[in-house]
Amino acid sequence: MAKNSARGRDAIAALRPGHPRPDSPSEVSADTAPHTDPESTPQEDQATPVESSDAPEQAGTSRPHQPPAPPAARLQVSATSANNIPAGMKILAVAALATLACAGLYQIRDMVAPAFFAFTLVLTVRPIHRWLLGKGVPVWLSAVVTITTLVGTLLVVVGLMAWSLVGLPELIRGYAPAFQNLVNQALEFAERQGLQADQITTDLFSKFDFGQAVNTVTNVVNSLSSAGALIALVALALLFITIDTQIVEQRAFVVKRHDSTFFQALSSFEGRVRQYWLVSTVFGLIVAVFNGAALQILDVPLPVAWALFSFITNYIPNIGFVIGVIPPALLGVLDSGWITGVWVVVAYCVFNAVIQGVFQPKFTGDAVGLSTTVTFLSLVFWTFIIGPLGAILAVPLTLFAKALLIDSSVQTRWMEAFLIPEGEARKKEADGYYDEESPSPDTFIDLTAQDSEERKKIQRTLRSLSLRSLRARTEK
Numbered sequence: 001m002a003k004n005s006a007r008g009r010d011a012i013a014a015l016r017p018g019h020p021r022p023d024s025p026s027e028v029s030a031d032t033a034p035h036t037d038p039e040s041t042p043q044e045d046q047a048t049p050v051e052s053s054d055a056p057e058q059a060g061t062s063r064p065h066q067p068p069a070p071p072a073a074r075l076q077v078s079a080t081s082a083n084n085i086p087a088g089m090k091i092l093a094v095a096a097l098a099t100l101a102c103a104g105l106y107q108i109r110d111m112v113a114p115a116f117f118a119f120t121l122v123l124t125v126r127p128i129h130r131w132l133l134g135k136g137v138p139v140w141l142s143a144v145v146t147i148t149t150l151v152g153t154l155l156v157v158v159g160l161m162a163w164s165l166v167g168l169p170e171l172i173r174g175y176a177p178a179f180q181n182l183v184n185q186a187l188e189f190a191e192r193q194g195l196q197a198d199q200i201t202t203d204l205f206s207k208f209d210f211g212q213a214v215n216t217v218t219n220v221v222n223s224l225s226s227a228g229a230l231i232a233l234v235a236l237a238l239l240f241i242t243i244d245t246q247i248v249e250q251r252a253f254v255v256k257r258h259d260s261t262f263f264q265a266l267s268s269f270e271g272r273v274r275q276y277w278l279v280s281t282v283f284g285l286i287v288a289v290f291n292g293a294a295l296q297i298l299d300v301p302l303p304v305a306w307a308l309f310s311f312i313t314n315y316i317p318n319i320g321f322v323i324g325v326i327p328p329a330l331l332g333v334l335d336s337g338w339i340t341g342v343w344v345v346v347a348y349c350v351f352n353a354v355i356q357g358v359f360q361p362k363f364t365g366d367a368v369g370l371s372t373t374v375t376f377l378s379l380v381f382w383t384f385i386i387g388p389l390g391a392i393l394a395v396p397l398t399l400f401a402k403a404l405l406i407d408s409s410v411q412t413r414w415m416e417a418f419l420i421p422e423g424e425a426r427k428k429e430a431d432g433y434y435d436e437e438s439p440s441p442d443t444f445i446d447l448t449a450q451d452s453e454e455r456k457k458i459q460r461t462l463r464s465l466s467l468r469s470l471r472a473r474t475e476k
Contacts, residue, residue: 106385113389118237120396121150123270124277129242143242151235157308158231164305171301175334182333265407268442273396276368283360284314287351291324294347298340300332310348314356315392317375321352368395369444374419410439 105112125146132142256263292307300306306328313324325348333341370378378398382390390397402419406412414434417425432440 102385109386109390113386113393114233115237116397116400117389117393118234119241120273120277120393121234122146122238122241124274125150126270126274139247147235147238147242150238151231154231154234157312161305161308161312164302164308168302168305175331178334259408261410262408264442265403268407268444269399269403271444272368272399276395276399279360280315283355284311287311287314287355290351290355291328291348294351295328295332295344298332298343298347299336300328300340300344301335302331303328306331312392317379317395318372319376319379321348321356324348368399369420369424370395370398371419371421374398407442410436413439 128149129142129146132145133139137145252263255266288307288311291310292303295303295306306324309327310324313320316323325345329341329344329348332344368375375395375398379391379394382394382397384390386393386397402416406415406419417429417434420428428434432438433442
Protein backbone atom coordinates (compact mmCIF):
# COMPACT_ATOMS: atom_id res chain seq x y z
CA MET A 1 0.00 0.00 0.00
CA ALA A 2 2.76 2.45 0.89
CA LYS A 3 4.54 1.69 -2.36
CA ASN A 4 1.35 2.31 -4.36
CA SER A 5 0.73 5.59 -2.50
CA ALA A 6 4.22 6.81 -3.33
CA ARG A 7 3.69 6.00 -6.97
CA GLY A 8 0.41 7.94 -6.93
CA ARG A 9 2.07 10.99 -5.42
CA ASP A 10 4.80 10.81 -8.05
CA ALA A 11 2.20 10.64 -10.82
CA ILE A 12 0.32 13.66 -9.45
CA ALA A 13 3.55 15.64 -9.12
CA ALA A 14 4.46 14.76 -12.71
CA LEU A 15 1.26 16.46 -13.92
CA ARG A 16 2.19 19.80 -12.30
CA PRO A 17 3.53 22.58 -14.62
CA GLY A 18 7.32 22.72 -14.95
CA HIS A 19 7.80 19.18 -13.63
CA PRO A 20 9.77 16.87 -15.94
CA ARG A 21 7.63 14.27 -17.59
CA PRO A 22 8.46 10.78 -16.43
CA ASP A 23 7.64 9.30 -19.80
CA SER A 24 10.48 11.17 -21.49
CA PRO A 25 13.32 8.72 -22.00
CA SER A 26 15.95 11.37 -21.46
CA GLU A 27 14.52 12.38 -18.11
CA VAL A 28 13.63 9.03 -16.60
CA SER A 29 15.59 8.38 -13.44
CA ALA A 30 17.69 5.34 -12.87
CA ASP A 31 15.29 3.96 -10.26
CA THR A 32 12.23 4.15 -12.48
CA ALA A 33 13.94 3.23 -15.76
CA PRO A 34 12.64 -0.04 -17.14
CA HIS A 35 15.02 -2.98 -16.99
CA THR A 36 16.39 -4.06 -20.33
CA ASP A 37 17.58 -7.58 -20.89
CA PRO A 38 21.05 -7.51 -22.43
CA GLU A 39 20.30 -10.77 -24.22
CA SER A 40 17.15 -9.46 -25.83
CA THR A 41 17.07 -9.47 -29.60
CA PRO A 42 17.20 -6.25 -31.63
CA GLN A 43 13.58 -6.70 -32.60
CA GLU A 44 12.64 -6.55 -28.93
CA ASP A 45 14.72 -3.38 -28.34
CA GLN A 46 13.06 -1.43 -31.12
CA ALA A 47 10.00 0.32 -29.75
CA THR A 48 6.95 0.79 -31.89
CA PRO A 49 6.55 4.49 -32.75
CA VAL A 50 3.52 6.16 -31.27
CA GLU A 51 1.62 8.59 -33.52
CA SER A 52 0.80 11.39 -31.11
CA SER A 53 1.71 14.97 -30.44
CA ASP A 54 4.40 13.82 -28.02
CA ALA A 55 6.27 11.84 -30.64
CA PRO A 56 9.31 14.17 -30.82
CA GLU A 57 9.71 14.06 -27.07
CA GLN A 58 9.38 10.30 -26.96
CA ALA A 59 12.05 10.05 -29.64
CA GLY A 60 14.41 12.01 -27.43
CA THR A 61 14.67 15.01 -29.80
CA SER A 62 12.81 17.84 -28.10
CA ARG A 63 12.01 20.85 -30.37
CA PRO A 64 13.75 24.07 -29.22
CA HIS A 65 11.57 27.11 -28.45
CA GLN A 66 11.49 29.62 -31.34
CA PRO A 67 11.19 33.26 -30.06
CA PRO A 68 9.07 35.67 -32.16
CA ALA A 69 10.89 37.81 -34.68
CA PRO A 70 11.88 41.26 -33.37
CA PRO A 71 9.96 44.32 -34.66
CA ALA A 72 12.94 45.51 -36.71
CA ALA A 73 13.08 42.24 -38.56
CA ARG A 74 9.35 42.30 -39.21
CA LEU A 75 9.62 45.88 -40.54
CA GLN A 76 12.50 44.83 -42.78
CA VAL A 77 10.43 41.98 -44.18
CA SER A 78 7.49 44.36 -44.73
CA ALA A 79 9.75 46.87 -46.48
CA THR A 80 11.15 44.13 -48.68
CA SER A 81 7.64 43.01 -49.59
CA ALA A 82 6.64 46.61 -50.38
CA ASN A 83 9.69 47.05 -52.60
CA ASN A 84 8.65 44.00 -54.58
CA ILE A 85 5.39 45.72 -55.61
CA PRO A 86 5.64 47.05 -59.19
CA ALA A 87 5.88 50.81 -59.55
CA GLY A 88 2.76 50.86 -61.72
CA MET A 89 0.71 49.24 -58.97
CA LYS A 90 2.00 51.79 -56.45
CA ILE A 91 1.03 54.66 -58.73
CA LEU A 92 -2.40 53.12 -59.25
CA ALA A 93 -2.93 52.76 -55.50
CA VAL A 94 -1.85 56.35 -54.84
CA ALA A 95 -4.10 57.61 -57.64
CA ALA A 96 -7.06 55.70 -56.21
CA LEU A 97 -6.50 57.12 -52.72
CA ALA A 98 -6.04 60.62 -54.13
CA THR A 99 -9.30 60.29 -56.05
CA LEU A 100 -11.17 59.34 -52.90
CA ALA A 101 -9.59 62.21 -50.96
CA CYS A 102 -10.45 64.73 -53.69
CA ALA A 103 -14.03 63.46 -53.84
CA GLY A 104 -14.32 64.04 -50.09
CA LEU A 105 -12.83 67.53 -50.39
CA TYR A 106 -15.29 68.35 -53.16
CA GLN A 107 -18.20 67.47 -50.89
CA ILE A 108 -16.99 69.72 -48.04
CA ARG A 109 -15.38 72.47 -50.17
CA ASP A 110 -17.61 75.18 -48.69
CA MET A 111 -16.06 74.50 -45.29
CA VAL A 112 -12.50 73.55 -46.28
CA ALA A 113 -11.76 76.57 -48.48
CA PRO A 114 -12.53 79.31 -45.88
CA ALA A 115 -10.89 77.30 -43.09
CA PHE A 116 -7.67 76.77 -45.03
CA PHE A 117 -7.69 80.40 -46.16
CA ALA A 118 -7.97 81.51 -42.52
CA PHE A 119 -5.24 79.03 -41.51
CA THR A 120 -2.76 80.44 -44.02
CA LEU A 121 -3.62 84.01 -43.03
CA VAL A 122 -2.92 83.19 -39.37
CA LEU A 123 0.45 81.74 -40.36
CA THR A 124 1.15 84.90 -42.34
CA VAL A 125 0.58 87.31 -39.47
CA ARG A 126 2.24 85.19 -36.77
CA PRO A 127 5.34 87.45 -36.79
CA ILE A 128 3.10 90.30 -35.62
CA HIS A 129 1.81 88.10 -32.80
CA ARG A 130 5.33 87.09 -31.79
CA TRP A 131 6.53 90.69 -31.96
CA LEU A 132 3.71 91.84 -29.66
CA LEU A 133 4.48 89.06 -27.19
CA GLY A 134 8.13 90.09 -27.24
CA LYS A 135 7.10 93.61 -26.31
CA GLY A 136 5.27 92.33 -23.23
CA VAL A 137 1.74 92.51 -24.62
CA PRO A 138 -0.61 89.94 -23.02
CA VAL A 139 -1.46 86.89 -25.08
CA TRP A 140 -5.17 87.67 -25.31
CA LEU A 141 -4.54 91.25 -26.42
CA SER A 142 -2.07 90.10 -29.04
CA ALA A 143 -4.66 87.64 -30.37
CA VAL A 144 -7.31 90.38 -30.54
CA VAL A 145 -4.95 92.71 -32.44
CA THR A 146 -4.06 89.93 -34.89
CA ILE A 147 -7.67 88.98 -35.59
CA THR A 148 -8.72 92.61 -35.93
CA THR A 149 -5.94 93.28 -38.41
CA LEU A 150 -6.87 90.32 -40.60
CA VAL A 151 -10.62 90.84 -40.57
CA GLY A 152 -10.26 94.59 -41.05
CA THR A 153 -8.02 94.07 -44.08
CA LEU A 154 -10.51 91.66 -45.67
CA LEU A 155 -13.42 94.02 -45.02
CA VAL A 156 -11.57 96.99 -46.51
CA VAL A 157 -10.61 95.12 -49.70
CA VAL A 158 -14.06 93.61 -50.28
CA GLY A 159 -15.83 96.84 -49.30
CA LEU A 160 -13.74 98.98 -51.67
CA MET A 161 -14.29 96.50 -54.47
CA ALA A 162 -18.05 96.43 -53.97
CA TRP A 163 -18.23 100.24 -53.62
CA SER A 164 -16.21 100.86 -56.79
CA LEU A 165 -18.33 98.46 -58.87
CA VAL A 166 -21.74 99.73 -57.78
CA GLY A 167 -22.27 101.77 -60.95
CA LEU A 168 -20.84 99.15 -63.31
CA PRO A 169 -24.16 97.59 -64.50
CA GLU A 170 -25.64 100.97 -65.47
CA LEU A 171 -22.36 101.95 -67.11
CA ILE A 172 -22.37 98.80 -69.24
CA ARG A 173 -25.99 99.37 -70.30
CA GLY A 174 -24.97 102.81 -71.54
CA TYR A 175 -22.34 101.25 -73.79
CA ALA A 176 -24.81 98.96 -75.58
CA PRO A 177 -24.81 101.08 -78.82
CA ALA A 178 -21.02 101.29 -78.74
CA PHE A 179 -20.81 97.53 -78.35
CA GLN A 180 -23.11 97.00 -81.35
CA ASN A 181 -20.95 99.39 -83.37
CA LEU A 182 -17.88 97.42 -82.33
CA VAL A 183 -19.51 94.20 -83.52
CA ASN A 184 -20.33 95.77 -86.87
CA GLN A 185 -16.73 96.93 -87.29
CA ALA A 186 -15.52 93.42 -86.56
CA LEU A 187 -17.88 91.98 -89.17
CA GLU A 188 -16.76 94.51 -91.79
CA PHE A 189 -13.11 93.66 -91.08
CA ALA A 190 -13.90 89.96 -91.48
CA GLU A 191 -15.57 90.60 -94.85
CA ARG A 192 -12.56 92.52 -96.08
CA GLN A 193 -10.41 89.51 -95.16
CA GLY A 194 -12.59 87.23 -97.26
CA LEU A 195 -14.49 85.58 -94.43
CA GLN A 196 -18.21 84.97 -94.46
CA ALA A 197 -19.89 87.43 -92.14
CA ASP A 198 -23.13 85.46 -92.02
CA GLN A 199 -21.35 82.37 -90.70
CA ILE A 200 -19.51 84.36 -88.05
CA THR A 201 -22.72 86.06 -86.97
CA THR A 202 -24.52 82.75 -86.72
CA ASP A 203 -21.77 80.95 -84.85
CA LEU A 204 -20.62 83.67 -82.49
CA PHE A 205 -22.33 87.02 -82.25
CA SER A 206 -25.89 85.82 -82.62
CA LYS A 207 -25.47 83.72 -79.50
CA PHE A 208 -24.22 86.65 -77.43
CA ASP A 209 -26.88 88.43 -75.42
CA PHE A 210 -25.72 91.83 -74.17
CA GLY A 211 -28.57 92.01 -71.68
CA GLN A 212 -27.57 88.65 -70.25
CA ALA A 213 -24.01 89.93 -69.85
CA VAL A 214 -25.30 92.93 -67.92
CA ASN A 215 -27.33 90.64 -65.67
CA THR A 216 -24.24 88.53 -65.03
CA VAL A 217 -22.22 91.57 -64.03
CA THR A 218 -25.05 92.68 -61.76
CA ASN A 219 -25.09 89.30 -60.04
CA VAL A 220 -21.32 89.47 -59.52
CA VAL A 221 -21.59 92.93 -57.95
CA ASN A 222 -24.43 91.78 -55.72
CA SER A 223 -22.40 88.74 -54.63
CA LEU A 224 -19.56 91.04 -53.66
CA SER A 225 -21.96 93.19 -51.68
CA SER A 226 -23.31 90.13 -49.88
CA ALA A 227 -19.93 88.57 -49.14
CA GLY A 228 -20.52 89.12 -45.44
CA ALA A 229 -21.37 85.45 -44.85
CA LEU A 230 -18.02 84.30 -46.26
CA ILE A 231 -16.13 86.95 -44.32
CA ALA A 232 -17.99 85.97 -41.14
CA LEU A 233 -17.00 82.32 -41.64
CA VAL A 234 -13.40 83.29 -42.28
CA ALA A 235 -13.46 85.56 -39.21
CA LEU A 236 -14.72 82.72 -36.99
CA ALA A 237 -12.06 80.41 -38.36
CA LEU A 238 -9.46 83.10 -37.74
CA LEU A 239 -10.69 83.51 -34.17
CA PHE A 240 -10.47 79.84 -33.21
CA ILE A 241 -7.24 79.15 -35.10
CA THR A 242 -5.56 82.20 -33.58
CA ILE A 243 -6.64 81.25 -30.07
CA ASP A 244 -5.53 77.65 -30.54
CA THR A 245 -2.14 78.60 -32.01
CA GLN A 246 -1.15 81.37 -29.63
CA ILE A 247 1.52 79.20 -28.03
CA VAL A 248 2.61 76.04 -29.83
CA GLU A 249 6.10 75.48 -28.43
CA GLN A 250 5.23 72.26 -26.60
CA ARG A 251 3.34 70.75 -29.51
CA ALA A 252 6.13 71.70 -31.88
CA PHE A 253 8.65 70.09 -29.53
CA VAL A 254 6.64 66.84 -29.46
CA VAL A 255 6.41 66.69 -33.25
CA LYS A 256 10.10 67.48 -33.69
CA ARG A 257 11.13 64.83 -31.16
CA HIS A 258 9.04 62.07 -32.72
CA ASP A 259 9.59 62.94 -36.40
CA SER A 260 12.12 65.65 -37.17
CA THR A 261 11.64 65.33 -40.95
CA PHE A 262 7.90 65.88 -40.67
CA PHE A 263 8.52 68.87 -38.39
CA GLN A 264 10.96 70.32 -40.92
CA ALA A 265 8.38 69.91 -43.71
CA LEU A 266 5.69 71.73 -41.72
CA SER A 267 8.09 74.51 -40.73
CA SER A 268 9.15 74.92 -44.34
CA PHE A 269 5.50 75.14 -45.43
CA GLU A 270 4.81 77.84 -42.84
CA GLY A 271 7.72 79.95 -44.02
CA ARG A 272 6.96 79.43 -47.70
CA VAL A 273 3.26 80.25 -47.50
CA ARG A 274 3.95 83.30 -45.34
CA GLN A 275 6.58 84.62 -47.72
CA TYR A 276 4.31 83.92 -50.70
CA TRP A 277 1.37 85.87 -49.24
CA LEU A 278 3.49 88.82 -48.07
CA VAL A 279 5.51 89.21 -51.26
CA SER A 280 2.45 88.75 -53.48
CA THR A 281 0.53 91.32 -51.45
CA VAL A 282 3.27 93.96 -51.50
CA PHE A 283 4.01 93.66 -55.19
CA GLY A 284 0.31 93.30 -56.00
CA LEU A 285 -0.31 96.66 -54.32
CA ILE A 286 2.54 98.25 -56.28
CA VAL A 287 1.22 96.90 -59.58
CA ALA A 288 -2.33 97.98 -58.70
CA VAL A 289 -1.17 101.55 -58.00
CA PHE A 290 0.65 101.77 -61.35
CA ASN A 291 -2.27 100.21 -63.20
CA GLY A 292 -4.73 102.60 -61.58
CA ALA A 293 -2.56 105.59 -62.50
CA ALA A 294 -2.33 104.42 -66.11
CA LEU A 295 -6.09 103.94 -66.32
CA GLN A 296 -6.63 107.40 -64.86
CA ILE A 297 -4.32 108.94 -67.45
CA LEU A 298 -6.04 107.05 -70.29
CA ASP A 299 -9.43 108.19 -68.94
CA VAL A 300 -10.81 104.66 -68.61
CA PRO A 301 -14.02 104.53 -66.52
CA LEU A 302 -13.82 103.10 -62.98
CA PRO A 303 -10.00 103.15 -62.63
CA VAL A 304 -10.12 102.39 -58.88
CA ALA A 305 -12.28 99.33 -59.41
CA TRP A 306 -9.99 97.89 -62.09
CA ALA A 307 -6.90 98.64 -60.00
CA LEU A 308 -8.40 96.68 -57.09
CA PHE A 309 -9.43 93.96 -59.51
CA SER A 310 -5.84 93.63 -60.74
CA PHE A 311 -4.68 93.44 -57.12
CA ILE A 312 -7.01 90.50 -56.41
CA THR A 313 -6.20 88.67 -59.65
CA ASN A 314 -2.52 89.04 -58.79
CA TYR A 315 -2.96 86.06 -56.44
CA ILE A 316 -4.16 83.84 -59.31
CA PRO A 317 -1.05 82.21 -60.80
CA ASN A 318 -0.22 82.25 -64.51
CA ILE A 319 -3.51 83.67 -65.83
CA GLY A 320 -4.27 86.30 -63.18
CA PHE A 321 -2.73 89.04 -65.32
CA VAL A 322 -4.89 88.08 -68.32
CA ILE A 323 -8.05 88.05 -66.20
CA GLY A 324 -7.18 91.44 -64.74
CA VAL A 325 -6.49 93.22 -68.04
CA ILE A 326 -9.55 92.09 -70.05
CA PRO A 327 -12.28 94.24 -68.35
CA PRO A 328 -10.46 97.61 -68.41
CA ALA A 329 -9.16 97.00 -71.96
CA LEU A 330 -12.63 96.13 -73.23
CA LEU A 331 -14.15 99.11 -71.43
CA GLY A 332 -11.46 101.35 -72.88
CA VAL A 333 -12.33 100.15 -76.38
CA LEU A 334 -16.04 100.81 -75.81
CA ASP A 335 -15.41 104.24 -74.30
CA SER A 336 -12.61 105.70 -76.44
CA GLY A 337 -11.85 103.28 -79.25
CA TRP A 338 -9.26 100.69 -80.14
CA ILE A 339 -6.26 102.91 -79.43
CA THR A 340 -7.18 103.28 -75.77
CA GLY A 341 -7.70 99.53 -75.40
CA VAL A 342 -4.29 98.84 -76.93
CA TRP A 343 -2.60 101.31 -74.61
CA VAL A 344 -4.27 99.67 -71.60
CA VAL A 345 -2.87 96.30 -72.63
CA VAL A 346 0.59 97.79 -73.22
CA ALA A 347 0.63 99.54 -69.83
CA TYR A 348 -0.45 96.39 -68.00
CA CYS A 349 2.16 94.30 -69.82
CA VAL A 350 4.98 96.71 -69.03
CA PHE A 351 4.13 97.09 -65.35
CA ASN A 352 3.56 93.38 -64.76
CA ALA A 353 6.61 92.30 -66.76
CA VAL A 354 8.97 94.69 -64.99
CA ILE A 355 7.61 94.51 -61.43
CA GLN A 356 6.43 90.92 -61.22
CA GLY A 357 8.85 89.44 -63.73
CA VAL A 358 12.08 91.15 -62.65
CA PHE A 359 11.82 92.46 -59.09
CA GLN A 360 9.32 90.13 -57.42
CA PRO A 361 11.30 86.87 -58.01
CA LYS A 362 14.32 88.40 -56.27
CA PHE A 363 12.29 88.75 -53.07
CA THR A 364 10.19 85.64 -53.47
CA GLY A 365 13.25 83.46 -54.06
CA ASP A 366 12.47 79.77 -53.82
CA ALA A 367 9.44 80.29 -51.57
CA VAL A 368 7.14 78.66 -54.12
CA GLY A 369 9.61 76.48 -56.00
CA LEU A 370 6.98 75.04 -58.37
CA SER A 371 7.41 74.75 -62.11
CA THR A 372 5.15 76.70 -64.45
CA THR A 373 3.35 73.57 -65.61
CA VAL A 374 2.68 72.36 -62.08
CA THR A 375 1.45 75.81 -61.06
CA PHE A 376 -1.00 75.96 -63.96
CA LEU A 377 -2.26 72.40 -63.36
CA SER A 378 -2.70 73.16 -59.66
CA LEU A 379 -4.75 76.23 -60.61
CA VAL A 380 -7.11 74.15 -62.75
CA PHE A 381 -7.25 71.30 -60.24
CA TRP A 382 -7.95 73.29 -57.08
CA THR A 383 -10.45 75.56 -58.85
CA PHE A 384 -12.43 72.47 -59.81
CA ILE A 385 -12.15 70.85 -56.35
CA ILE A 386 -12.51 73.87 -54.04
CA GLY A 387 -14.34 76.37 -56.24
CA PRO A 388 -13.51 79.99 -57.14
CA LEU A 389 -11.54 80.45 -53.93
CA GLY A 390 -9.33 77.57 -55.07
CA ALA A 391 -7.91 79.79 -57.83
CA ILE A 392 -6.46 82.11 -55.17
CA LEU A 393 -5.44 79.26 -52.88
CA ALA A 394 -3.91 77.12 -55.65
CA VAL A 395 -0.28 77.72 -54.66
CA PRO A 396 -0.78 77.46 -50.85
CA LEU A 397 -2.84 74.26 -51.24
CA THR A 398 -0.19 72.72 -53.49
CA LEU A 399 2.57 73.66 -51.05
CA PHE A 400 0.59 72.10 -48.19
CA ALA A 401 -0.02 68.86 -50.11
CA LYS A 402 3.65 68.77 -51.07
CA ALA A 403 4.72 69.22 -47.44
CA LEU A 404 2.47 66.41 -46.21
CA LEU A 405 2.97 63.85 -48.97
CA ILE A 406 6.49 64.48 -50.31
CA ASP A 407 8.67 66.61 -48.03
CA SER A 408 7.64 64.78 -44.85
CA SER A 409 9.79 61.69 -45.58
CA VAL A 410 13.31 61.26 -46.93
CA GLN A 411 12.05 58.28 -48.94
CA THR A 412 9.61 60.41 -50.95
CA ARG A 413 11.63 63.60 -51.37
CA TRP A 414 12.90 62.47 -54.78
CA MET A 415 9.38 62.97 -56.20
CA GLU A 416 9.81 66.70 -55.66
CA ALA A 417 12.07 66.74 -58.74
CA PHE A 418 8.95 66.41 -60.91
CA LEU A 419 7.33 69.48 -59.30
CA ILE A 420 10.13 72.05 -59.35
CA PRO A 421 12.17 73.65 -62.14
CA GLU A 422 15.12 71.76 -63.61
CA GLY A 423 17.73 74.14 -62.24
CA GLU A 424 16.46 73.89 -58.68
CA ALA A 425 16.26 70.10 -58.89
CA ARG A 426 19.88 69.96 -60.07
CA LYS A 427 20.96 72.22 -57.21
CA LYS A 428 19.17 70.12 -54.57
CA GLU A 429 20.60 66.92 -56.01
CA ALA A 430 24.11 68.39 -55.79
CA ASP A 431 23.48 69.47 -52.19
CA GLY A 432 22.37 65.95 -51.23
CA TYR A 433 18.80 66.88 -50.37
CA TYR A 434 17.46 63.70 -52.01
CA ASP A 435 19.95 61.38 -50.30
CA GLU A 436 18.03 58.83 -48.18
CA GLU A 437 20.97 57.86 -45.98
CA SER A 438 22.18 61.31 -44.88
CA PRO A 439 20.02 63.99 -46.51
CA SER A 440 20.94 67.63 -46.28
CA PRO A 441 18.43 70.06 -44.75
CA ASP A 442 16.19 72.29 -46.81
CA THR A 443 18.01 75.38 -48.04
CA PHE A 444 14.91 77.58 -47.98
CA ILE A 445 15.47 80.85 -46.10
CA ASP A 446 12.49 82.28 -44.25
CA LEU A 447 13.04 86.03 -44.19
CA THR A 448 10.23 86.47 -41.66
CA ALA A 449 11.68 84.08 -39.07
CA GLN A 450 13.15 85.65 -35.96
CA ASP A 451 16.29 83.49 -36.10
CA SER A 452 16.82 83.88 -39.86
CA GLU A 453 20.44 84.62 -40.65
CA GLU A 454 19.44 86.31 -43.91
CA ARG A 455 17.05 88.56 -42.01
CA LYS A 456 19.77 89.47 -39.50
CA LYS A 457 22.12 90.26 -42.38
CA ILE A 458 19.54 92.57 -43.96
CA GLN A 459 18.94 94.26 -40.62
CA ARG A 460 22.67 94.80 -40.13
CA THR A 461 22.95 96.25 -43.63
CA LEU A 462 20.06 98.65 -43.06
CA ARG A 463 21.47 99.64 -39.68
CA SER A 464 24.87 100.38 -41.18
CA LEU A 465 23.30 102.44 -43.97
CA SER A 466 21.30 104.48 -41.46
CA LEU A 467 24.45 105.09 -39.40
CA ARG A 468 26.35 106.24 -42.48
CA SER A 469 23.58 108.65 -43.44
CA LEU A 470 23.50 109.97 -39.86
CA ARG A 471 27.27 110.54 -39.87
CA ALA A 472 27.07 112.31 -43.23
CA ARG A 473 24.39 114.65 -41.91
CA THR A 474 26.42 115.30 -38.75
CA GLU A 475 29.54 116.16 -40.74
CA LYS A 476 27.60 118.60 -42.87
